[in-house]
Each structure stands twice: as C-alpha cells, then as structure tokens.
Amino acid sequence: MPTSRLPSFWCPLRLGAVSLALALAGAGSACKKDDEPSVEERSKPLVYEDVEAAKASDVRELPKARYARSLEDQLDLLPADCEDYLIVRDLRPVLAQARRVEAVMAGPLQRALDGLAPLLDASEAQAQPPDAPRSGEAAKARLKRTRDALALILAGLESAGIALDRGFIVANLNASPTLIFSAEGLDRVSTLASLLGAEAAAWTRGCGAIEGDGHEGWYACVVEGAEPHAAGGQGAARVSTLARELPGVELDATNLVLRLGPLPEQGLGTGEEEPAEPQLIAALRTDPGLWELSVPLPREFAAGEDAAGEGLLAPGPAPALRSLVPGASFAWLRLDPKAVSEQLPPAAAGMAGEVVDALTGELYLGAHDDPDAIVVQVGTSDFKASSQAIMSLAGMLPGKPVEAGPLSGLKVEFERKPVALDGKLVPAVGMLFAGETLDDWRSTLGVDLRGKLWAYGDYASFVLGEVEATPEALGKLRGTGPTPATLSALPPTLGRALVDGEVGVVFHVVLDDWQVPPSEDELRELLGPTEGVDEATLDAAAAGIAEAFHALAPWSSVDVWLRRVDGRWLAQLTVVPFDAASDAAEREAAGQALDAVLAGAGASAKAGESPYAGLVEAYGESPRAPAYRARVGQAPRHHGAVGMLELSLLSAVALPAVVEFSRQAQAREPSEETQRILSTALAVRERSGGCEELVGEAGPTPALELDCNAGPGGRCRAQSEDPRADAGQYPSEAWSEGAWAKLGYTPQGAAAPGHRYHYSFSAALDGDACRFVAKAEGDLDGDGTFGSYARELIVAADGSQRAPAMTVVPEAP
Numbered sequence: 001m002p003t004s005r006l007p008s009f010w011c012p013l014r015l016g017a018v019s020l021a022l023a024l025a026g027a028g029s030a031c032k033k034d035d036e037p038s039v040e041e042r043s044k045p046l047v048y049e050d051v052e053a054a055k056a057s058d059v060r061e062l063p064k065a066r067y068a069r070s071l072e073d074q075l076d077l078l079p080a081d082c083e084d085y086l087i088v089r090d091l092r093p094v095l096a097q098a099r100r101v102e103a104v105m106a107g108p109l110q111r112a113l114d115g116l117a118p119l120l121d122a123s124e125a126q127a128q129p130p131d132a133p134r135s136g137e138a139a140k141a142r143l144k145r146t147r148d149a150l151a152l153i154l155a156g157l158e159s160a161g162i163a164l165d166r167g168f169i170v171a172n173l174n175a176s177p178t179l180i181f182s183a184e185g186l187d188r189v190s191t192l193a194s195l196l197g198a199e200a201a202a203w204t205r206g207c208g209a210i211e212g213d214g215h216e217g218w219y220a221c222v223v224e225g226a227e228p229h230a231a232g233g234q235g236a237a238r239v240s241t242l243a244r245e246l247p248g249v250e251l252d253a254t255n256l257v258l259r260l261g262p263l264p265e266q267g268l269g270t271g272e273e274e275p276a277e278p279q280l281i282a283a284l285r286t287d288p289g290l291w292e293l294s295v296p297l298p299r300e301f302a303a304g305e306d307a308a309g310e311g312l313l314a315p316g317p318a319p320a321l322r323s324l325v326p327g328a329s330f331a332w333l334r335l336d337p338k339a340v341s342e343q344l345p346p347a348a349a350g351m352a353g354e355v356v357d358a359l360t361g362e363l364y365l366g367a368h369d370d371p372d373a374i375v376v377q378v379g380t381s382d383f384k385a386s387s388q389a390i391m392s393l394a395g396m397l398p399g400k401p402v403e404a405g406p407l408s409g410l411k412v413e414f415e416r417k418p419v420a421l422d423g424k425l426v427p428a429v430g431m432l433f434a435g436e437t438l439d440d441w442r443s444t445l446g447v448d449l450r451g452k453l454w455a456y457g458d459y460a461s462f463v464l465g466e467v468e469a470t471p472e473a474l475g476k477l478r479g480t481g482p483t484p485a486t487l488s489a490l491p492p493t494l495g496r497a498l499v500d501g502e503v504g505v506v507f508h509v510v511l512d513d514w515q516v517p518p519s520e521d522e523l524r525e526l527l528g529p530t531e532g533v534d535e536a537t538l539d540a541a542a543a544g545i546a547e548a549f550h551a552l553a554p555w556s557s558v559d560v561w562l563r564r565v566d567g568r569w570l571a572q573l574t575v576v577p578f579d580a581a582s583d584a585a586e587r588e589a590a591g592q593a594l595d596a597v598l599a600g601a602g603a604s605a606k607a608g609e610s611p612y613a614g615l616v617e618a619y620g621e622s623p624r625a626p627a628y629r630a631r632v633g634q635a636p637r638h639h640g641a642v643g644m645l646e647l648s649l650l651s652a653v654a655l656p657a658v659v660e661f662s663r664q665a666q667a668r669e670p671s672e673e674t675q676r677i678l679s680t681a682l683a684v685r686e687r688s689g690g691c692e693e694l695v696g697e698a699g700p701t702p703a704l705e706l707d708c709n710a711g712p713g714g715r716c717r718a719q720s721e722d723p724r725a726d727a728g729q730y731p732s733e734a735w736s737e738g739a740w741a742k743l744g745y746t747p748q749g750a751a752a753p754g755h756r757y758h759y760s761f762s763a764a765l766d767g768d769a770c771r772f773v774a775k776a777e778g779d780l781d782g783d784g785t786f787g788s789y790a791r792e793l794i795v796a797a798d799g800s801q802r803a804p805a806m807t808v809v810p811e812a813p
Contacts, residue, residue: 044423045422045423046421046422046423046472046475046476047476048476048477048478049476049477049478050478050479051322051323051477051478051479051483052479052483052484053322053479053480053481053482053483054481054482054483054484054486054487054488054495054499055484055499056496056499056500058484058487058488058495059487059488059492059495059496059499060487060488060489060492060495060582060623061492061582062287062288062289062290062492062580062582063287063288063289063582064253064287065090065093065253065255065286065287065288067089067090067255068089068090068165068166069089069166069167070089070252071087071089071235071239071242071251071252071254071257072235072236072238072239073214073235074087074089074167074169074235075087075234075235075238075239076214076231076232076233076234076235077169077180077210077215077218077220077231077232078169078171078180078231078232078234078238079171079172079178079229079230079231079232080230080232080233080234081232082171082172082232083259083260083261083262083278084171084172084259084260084261085169085170085171085172085257085258085259086168086169086170086256086257086258086259087167087169087256087257087258088167088168088169088255088256089167089254089255089256090164090165090166090167090255090286091157091162091164091165091167091168092164092165093255093286093288094255094256094286095154095157095158095164097286097291098150098153098154099154100554101150102147102150102151102154103554103598104551104553104554104598105143105146105147105150106147107547107550107598107599107600108547108548108549108550108551108553108598109143109547109548109551110140110143111543111544111547111600112544112545112547112548112551113136113139113140113143113544114140114540114544115540115541115542115543115544115545115547116136116540116541116544116545116548117136117137117139117140117544118136118537118540118541119136119533119537119538119540119541119544120135120136120139121135121136121137122533122537159188160183160188161183161184161185161187161188162181162182162183163181163182163183163184163217166181166182167181167182168180168181169181171229176222176223176751177223177751178220178221178222178229179220179221180210180218180219180220180221180229181218181219182217182218182219183217183219184217186207186219206221206222206223207219207220207221207222208220208228208229210229210230210231211230211231212231212233215231223751239251242257242259242281242283245259245278245281245296246281246283246294246296246570247296247565247566247568247570248497248502248563248565248566248570249283249294249570250285251283253285253287254283254284254285255284255285255286256282256283256284256286257281257282257283257284258280258281258282258284259278259280259281259282260278260279260280260281261278261279262277262278262279277298280295281295281296282294282295283295288577288580288587289576289577289579289580289581289582289587290491290492290493290574290575290576290577290580291574291575291576291577292491292493292572292573292574292575293572293573293574294570294571294572295570295571295572296568296569296570296571297562297568297569297570297571311336311339312335312336312339312340313333313334313335313336313504313505313562313564313569314334314335314336314339314361314504315334315501315502315503315504315563315564316334316361316362316501317480317481317501318332318334318362318364318481318482318498318503319362319379319458319479319480319481320332320362320363320364320377320379320459321364321366321481321482321486321498322477322478322479322480322481322482322483323366323368323375323474323477324366324482324483324486325366325367325368325369325486325639326483326485326486326488326489326626327489327510327512327625327626327627327629327630327635327639328366328367328510328626328635328639328642329366329367329508329509329510329513329639329640329642329643329646330364330365330366330367330506330508330642330646331363331364331365331366331505331506331507331508331645331646331649332362332363332364332365332366332503332505332506333362333363333504333505333506334360334361334362334363334503334504334505335359335361335362335363336361337356337357337359337360337361340356340359340361341356341357358380358381358382358385358386359378359379359380359381359386360379360380360381360458361379362377362378362379363376363377363378363379364376364377364378365642365645365646365649366642367636367638367639367641367642368463368465368470368473368474369636371465371466371468371469371470371473372446372447372465372466372636372638373447373463373464373465373466373467373470373638374445374447374463374464374465374638374641374642374645375461375462375463375470375474376461376462376463377459377460377461377462377474378459378460378461379458379459380455380458380459380460383455383456383457383458383459383460386455386460387426387427387454387455387456388427389455390427390428390429390453390454390455390460391427393429393453394414394416394427394429397414397416397429398414399414400413401413401434404433404435407433407437407441407449408437409435409436409437409438409440409441410433410434410435410437410438410441410449411433411434411435412431412432412433412451413431413432413433413434414429414430414431415429415430415431415432416428416429416430417430419452419454419456419471421454421456421471421472421475422456422475424456426454426455426456426471427454427455428452428453428454429452429453429454430450430451430452430453430467431450431451431452431453432449432450432451433449433450433451443637444641445464445465445637445638445641446636446637446638446639446640446641447464447465447466447637447638447641448465448466448467449464450464450465450466450467451463451464451467452467452470452471454471456471456475457475459474461474465638481498481499482498485623487499488623489623489624489626490508490559491557491559491574491576493572493574494506494508494559494561494572494574497561497563502563502564502565503561503562503563504562504563504564504569505561505562506559506560506561506562507559507560507561507646507649507650508557508559508561508646509557509558509559509560509643509646509647509650510556510557510627510630510639510643511552511555511556511557511558511643512556512557512578512626512627512628512630512631512635513630513635513639513640513643514549514552514640514643515549515550515552515553515597515612515630515631516630516631516632516633550597550598553578553594553597553598554577554578554594554598555575555576555577555578556576556577556578556580556624556627557575557576557627558573558574558575558576559572559573559574559575560572560573560650561574578590578594578627579591579594580624581619581622581623581624582623583619583622586615586618586619586622586624589614589615589618589619590615590624590628592611593611593612593614593615594611596611597611597612610631610632612628612631612632613632615628616628616629616632616634669755669756669757669776670757670776670778670789671789671806672748673747673748673755673757673759673774673776674759674774674775674776674789674790674791674806675774675791676745676748677743677745677759677761677772677774677791678772678774678791678793678803680743680744680745681694681743681761681763681772681774681793682772682793682795682801684742684743684744685770685795690770691763691765691770691772691795692765693742694739694742694743694763694770694772695763695764695765696738696739696742696762696763697738697739697760697761697762698737698738698739698740698743698760698761698762699740699758699759699760699761699775700758700759700760700775700777701734701735701740701758701759701760702716702718702730702734702758703730703758704758704777704786706728706730706758707727707728707779707782708728708754708755708756708757708758708778708779709728709779709780709781709782710727710728711727711728711729711754712728712753712754713753713754714756714780715728715753715754715755715756716728716729716730716754716755716756716758717729717730717750717751717753717754718730718731718732718734718735718746718750718751718754719731719732719751728754732746732750732751735750739761739762739763740761743761745761747759756778756780757776757777757778757789758776758777758778759774759775759776759777760773760774760775760776760777761773761774761775766794768796768797769794769795769796769797770794770795771792771793771794772792772793772794772795773790773791773792773793774790774791774792775788775789775790775791776788776789776790778811779811780811781811783811785811786811787808787809787810787811788807788808788809789806789807789808790806790807790808790809791803791806791807792804792807
C-alpha cells in the first residue's frame with residue numbers, strides 16, 4: 001500500500017522529453033571512462049521474443065445500455081432556435097450511480113470519519129482551548145449535511161412523477177430555461193421545479209403539454225410569461241451537427257449531451273455575427289460497465305494544429321506497450337520530436353537537438369514483472385546517439401554519495417559500469433540508494449532501491465528495481481503494441497483507439513491495487529506522530545484509514561486520455577466500475593462482493609477472508625481476474641506505486657491547466673457581456689436615428705453590496721419574483737429600470753446559471769457624437785477588492801465608430 005511519501009517521488013519524470021534530452025546532452029563530450037570489462041563479462045546475443053500485437057477483434061466488448069428513445073427523438077423536442085441544451089436519455093443510470101455514492105458516504109466514509117475524528121479532536125485538544133471547535137466533529141457534520149442533501153434530491157427526482165427511463169431535457173440553458181419531460185400528468189411537477197432551484201409556483205403555471213405527433217405524454221415548463229414551448233423537430237440535423245463536433249464518439253451509446261452554443265462576437269456597427277465554436281460540448285456514456293465523458297478541445301489546442309503548425313502531441317502506434325502487464329497502471333504518450341526540437345532554447349539546440357532528433361517521441365511509464373521493476377522508456381530511432389549522451393552524462397556525475405532529493409532520508413551513489421547486453425557492452429549509469437529510510441521506501445515502492453539508465457534497440461530505458469535482469473528482459477521483446485490479454489483488460493473505447501493509432505496521451509490508473517487492507521505498519525506510518533494518544537484512539541484511527549481506502553471500492557480504474565479523430569482532439573475521462581464483467585453471473589457476483597465491502601466487511605479481513613476471495617477462485621481466467629487478484633493482495637506491490645506516480649504526474653500537468661482554464665472562463669464573461677451591452681446600444685441608436693433616448697446611467701446591477709461569491713457556483717442570480725433569502729439573488733426587475741429598460745439588455749443566463757460580475761452602462765452626448773461606456777466589476781476571490789473591465793464606443797453623426805481598447809483593472813493580489 002503506497003504511503004503519503006510517494007507522490008513527490010522522482011520529479012524528473014515530470015519534465016518530459018525536452019527535459020530528458022537536456023539532461024542527457026547537458027554534459028557535452030566530457031566522458032570519464034571506467035575500466036573496460038573483461039571479455040567474460042560480455043553477455044550472449046539476445047534471443048528475441050516476438051510479442052503478438054492485439055487487433056481490434058481482441059477488444060473486450062461490454063454490455064451497452066438500452067434506451068427507450070433515440071438521441072434524435074430527444075433532440076426533436078428542442079425549440080427550433082435553441083443553441084444551449086442538456087439532453088438526458090435515461091435518468092436511471094445517473095440515479096443508480098448517485099445511490100452508489102450515497103452508499104459510499106454512509107459506509108466507508110462515515111466509518112472512516114468515525115475512526116479518525118477522535119484522533120483529530122485529541123490532537124487539537126492539546127493545542128487549542130477546550131471550547132474551540134473540533135475539526136473531526138465538523139467533518140462528520142459536513143458529511144451528514146451532504147448525505148441529507150443528496151438523499152433529498154434523489155428522493156425528489158424519484159417521486160416527481162416523471163418517466164425516468166424517458167429522460168429529461170433542459171433547453172435554453174443560458175437564457176430562461178425550458179424543462180421538458182415525460183410524465184403521466186403534472187400533479188407533482190412542482191417538486192421537480194423546486195429541485196431545480198426555480199420557484200415552484202412560477203414553473204407550475206408555465207407548464208403545458210407538447211403538441212404534435214409522437215409527443216404524447218411530454219410536457220414543457222417555461223418561465224411564467226414566456227412564449228409556450230414548441231418542438232422544433234430538428235433532431236436529425238442536430239445529430240449530424242453533434243457527429244461533426246464529437247468525431248469518434250458513439251452517439252447511439254451516449255446518454256447525456258451538454259451543449260452550450262457560441263456567444264457570437266458581434267461586429268460593432270454591422271449587426272453581423274461571426275461564426276464561433278460552441279462554448280462547450282460534452283457527451284457522457286453510462287453503460288453498466290463503462291462511464292465515459294468526451295469533450296472536444298478547442299481547435300487552437302496546443303497539442304493539435306496551432307499557428308506554428310503541428311503541436312507537441314502526435315498520435316500513433318504504441319510499441320512500448322508490448323511490455324505492459326495486463327491489469328496494471330501505466331502512462332503513455334507520443335510527442336512530435338520536430339515540435340519538441342523547435343521548443344528547445346537556442347542555448348540547448350546543439351547536442352540536445354541531435355538527441356531529440358533521434359527520438360521517436362514515444363514515452364512510457366509502467367510496471368514490469370519477473371523481474372520486478374518500475375520502468376520508464378523513451379523511444380529512439382538511433383540508440384547510439386542516446387548512448388553517447390548517457391556517456392556524457394556519466395562524466396558529470398559526482399563520485400561520492402549525494403542526497404537523493406525527494407527520497408527523504410536516502411543518499412544515492414552513481415556508478416558507470418556498462419550493461420552487458422546482446423553480446424555488447426552498453427554505456428549505462430547505475431544508481432544505488434542507501435540510508436535510514438531505505439526499508440520504508442523499498443516497502444512503499446515494492447522494488448529494490450537500485451536504478452539503471454541505458455539505451456539499446458528501440459528505447460532509452462530507466463528502471464528502478466531489479467537492474468541486472470531487466471535490461472535483457474526488455475531488450476529481447478519485439479512487437480508493435482499491447483498484447484491481446486493487455487488490451488482485453490483495458491476499457492474498450494481506449495483499446496480500439498490504441499489499435500487505430502488515435503491516442504496521443506493516456507494515464508491509466510488502476511484503483512484495485514489500493515483496496516488491499518493496509519498492514520499495521522503502514523497504518524501507523526500514515527497516522528504520523530501520535531505522542532500522547534491512547535491505544536484505543538489509535539486503533540480506531542487505523543481502522544478509519546483502512547475504511548477510507550474503500551471509498552474508491554465501487555470503481556476499478558480511471559483513464560484520462562487524449563485522442564485525435566478527423567483532425568480534432570478530444571479529452572476523454574473513462575471510469576470502469578468494479579462490477580464491469582461481460583458475463584452476467586460474474587457481474588452479479590462482483591456486485592455482491594462490493595456490497596459486502598461497502599457494508600463493512602473486509603476492512604480488516606485477511607486476504608483469504610476478503611469478500612473478493614471468491615471471485616479469484618471462481619473467475620480466475622476472466623479478463624477481470626487482475627482486478628480481483630489485486631483486491632486480495634495477489635498483485636505485485638509495485639503496481640500500486642506506478643499508479644501513485646501517475647497521479648503525481650497527472651496533477652503536475654493537469655492542475656495548472658485546469659486553473660488556467662478556469663481563469664480564462666471567468667475572464668470571458670465580462671469581455672463578452674460588455675461587448676453585448678455596446679452592441680445592443682448601437683442597435684438602438686441605428687433603429688432610432690440617434691442616442692438621445694439612451695442618455696443616462698444604469699448600474700452597477702446588481703448592487704456591489706450583493707456578494708455573488710455567496711451564490712450557487714459563485715454567481716448572482718436574477719429572480720422573476722421577490723427573491724428568497726438565498727444568498728446571491730436579486731430581483732430581475734433591476735434590468736427593467738432606468739437606462740437598462742431603454743437598452744433592453746439582460747446578461748446571458750441572468751436567472752440560471754447566473755453571472756459573476758456587476759454591470760454598468762452610461763450614454764452621453766459628446767458634441768454631435770454618442771459616447772457609450774459599458775463596465776463590468778467583479779470580486780471573484782471575495783476579499784472586498786473589485787477588478788473591472790470597461791469598453792467605450794464613440795459613434796459620430798455619420799455613423800463612423802471609434803472603439804478604444806478595453807481597459808482591464810485586475811483585482812489586487
């Protein structure tokens with residue numbers, strides 16, 4: 001069981017191909033030779049082993065969900081002009097998964113907090129006043145509130161009277177949403193409306209049956225006063241559009257589609273709209289054995305086509321996966337060496353550029369069994385160039401032990417002894433670790449703390465573990481991709497994409513390795529310092545930690561991957577449930593074992609007593625057998641270490657990207673809305689022949705005193721009637737007062753999902769010209785300091801326009 005030390009291990013892995021090239025080439029040509037090994041030390045020529053590469057027919061198919069209505073049928077119900085919508089074809093899988101989450105909260109998470117709360121409170125009691133609040137009890141209270149809220153929502157949906165198997169539709173998400181559903185009647189529709197955050201009375205008064213053939217039993221609810229809903233009947237055309245926007249996604253198997261249409265960048269003064277991509281498209285598949293989210297990335301995504309040409313990622317074959325162990329975690333990506341070379345700084349463009357040019361772009365992190373090792377491989381088309389770089393690197397290494405950096409408590413000593421491989425002496429760099437924490441790290445990683453770096457054949461390789469036998473074990477393999485057994489253990493969508501050469505990067509994290517009950521030593525290591533804490537509290541806390549691992553028990557693996565289909569990149573998040581077997585009897589048996597674990601069996605059970613033990617015995621030849629063996633402790637320990645390394649890598653890469661995406665998304669609102677305000681004002685001027693009727697000021701709306709951060713999702717929401725006491729709400733009539741009434745402007749999604757900024761507008765005469773100013777102010781971090789975005793437009797009497805650059809005043813850091 002990996003400990004908390006692991007995520008910081010081996011930081012150079014995070015640097016990728018560019019950093020590897022710099023490290024290998026940075027030594028120049030200064031090479032310090034060790035004594036030449038004797039002839040007897042040279043190995044025999046390799047006897048190569050041809051590894052069968054999997055084909056599309058080796059992909060393990062899983063049962064697919066069956067739907068009462070097609071996606072086209074659901075899309076037919078949308079109004080003709082709708083660009084923003086949420087389509088759900090069947091609510092039952094969503095509710096079933098929510099019930100599973102509820103069971104996790106009521107089971108492992110609740111038991112984990114019950115065990116850990118006394119330790120947390122006891123620790124705080126030693127440093128805080130007796131009447132100070134305790135975090136353990138507070139965490140338990142938060143969990144209870146979350147469980148109660150989830151239970152209320154689920155109960156409301158299940159009792160709202162809608163036909164769950166016929167799905168649910170929300171149209172016009174960015175304006176006044178329309179709710180579309182199938183039911184026997186409208187008796188209980190107010191319950192549904194309340195769950196969705198609208199005022200029940202207003203929604204109930206706006207509900208009515210949808211007219212037209214094929215729509216019997218379907219109803220639509222609109223905001224009171226809005227036009228009655230009319231089905232557009234454009235399902236076939238919308239499916240064709242989604243097929244273009246979601247290439248490679250099996251739409252027939254998709255349960256949920258979310259689409260937010262483009263917010264057009266209107267040309268000021270022309271009234272024309274420039275075509276733009278949708279803000280967001282997401283498709284969710286909810287099969288019994290596979291949940292998968294697909295999101296197309298913007299066309300300017302750096303890994304695809306950009307202004308400089310091809311991006312860094314280059315999908316293609318994956319020969320490194322020929323050594324992948326079935327059912328084990330791994331990370332794999334393929335870069336474009338030419339693009340990488342172009343990213344090198346000028347000072348490193350010499351030898352580093354030569355090394356990069358010799359690379360194929362393929363990178364792989366995985367586990368190797370018998371001999372046991374953690375393996376990193378970089379594809380090379382000229383291993384001699386890589387070997388020369390390794391020799392240069394060896395000449396720069398210190399001759400005495402040095403601190404091992406992220407491996408706390410260890411020192412590393414380097415050796416320059418070549419690897420005897422294939423009858424040759426191959427330059428290599430060895431690493432031998434020593435120190436007081438050596439045994440702890442060996443237990444954590446599951447391999448010996450010895451490393452070796454060399455280049456031969458198709459790869460430059462680094463292994464941690466059994467360094468004597470692994471070079472030959474890897475070097476003798478010949479193959480073009482993963483084996484049939486390996487492919488059958490992967491999600492079918494990922495397996496097919498690998499066979500087709502569509503994958504650019506994949507992180508496959510197996511969760512089963514973490515379901516083995518931790519040993520007593522591991523539990524005490526995770527608890528940390530426990531001076532002054534009684535044994536009973538420690539025992540309860542140890543049991544709580546063991547239960548915490550079972551919070552992930554319902555799920556077997558998670559894949560985060562990018563693929564390119566028809567020139568378009570898609571981000572994929574794939575989750576395989578534990579009970580994902582193709583065989584119905586096996587699937588039922590796995591579900592029963594899982595239910596037993598969630599109910600409390602197995603947290604401290606020995607391997608032979610685990611609820612999963614029967615699965616190993618009964619289904620030992622199943623493609624799902626690696627998952628069963630892992631959960632009873634029969635998987636090698638270093639498999640779990642590879643998964644933890646992947647999470648470390650993924651967090652280093654993905655978290656900054658998520659933060660940047662969030663920042664850009666938040667900045668998009670004020671930029672787009674201030675432009676909409678000016679465009680609306682310009683349209684009024686052109687219609688009326690002047691701007692006199694607009695002269696005046698409006699805003700800030702809502703008032704700056706209203707804290708949008710306190711609202712749902714950090715947004716303010718306009719309410720059609722007197723707002724409730726909920727935070728972040730204000731009367732929608734605010735947009736019908738003063739200059740706003742003359743302008744006829746309301747922010748996109750003012751009622752739902754809401755907006756983060758407060759808006760102002762002013763119009764004034766400047767001689768014979770009109771001067772319009774639109775401003776957005778926001779305090780996104782809630783510290784009381786506002787940032788602002790301001791646009792100005794000056795329109796002369798002859799209609800000519802002058803628009804200075806937008807002024808941005810950032811929030812104080």
